[in-house]
Amino acid sequence: MEAKAVARYVRVSPRKARIVVDLVRGKSVIQAREILAFTNRGVAEAVEKTLNSAVANAEHQHHVRPESLIVKTAFVDEGPTLKRIRPRAKGSASRIRKRTSHITIIVAPREEA
Known part of the structure; x- marks a missing residue:
């Protein structure tokens, strides 16, 4: 039985979000919360x-008790990109891409995962 958010x-x-998500994958929920509380991102x-x-959700x-869960x-994933324009020299313009992310986390009891 898994729970997802x-x-x-x-x-x-x-790219920036994956750096943080990689820190908590496979850890217990309590350990993951501690890591995220002190991550400077x-x-x-x-x-x-x-x-x-x-x-x-779990x-x-x-x-299920939260102490028995791990981040399975x-x-x-990449979300839609917002496209903006920045004025440049000689009347030209360059594109700014404001990226978005979809973050998915699935937790499961320790013995199942």
Whole structure:
């Protein structure tokens, strides 16, 4: 029995989000929360929020204690890119790509994963 949470359209580049998500993959939920609390990255807050949502889903749907859960799967997919324009020299313009991410975290009981 797994519980899943997805944070969609997070305004951070997937490359930056993957750095933080790689830190918590395979760890226990308690250990993952500690890692995220002391990670000095802006996206750590969004990842922690997604992790807490997955744990809450496991508690509510499957009546599992959070201490017995581990982060089974965690990955970041690329969301839609917002395209903006920056004025440049001689009347030209260059494109700015504001990337978004979809963060997915799946938690499972320790013996199952």
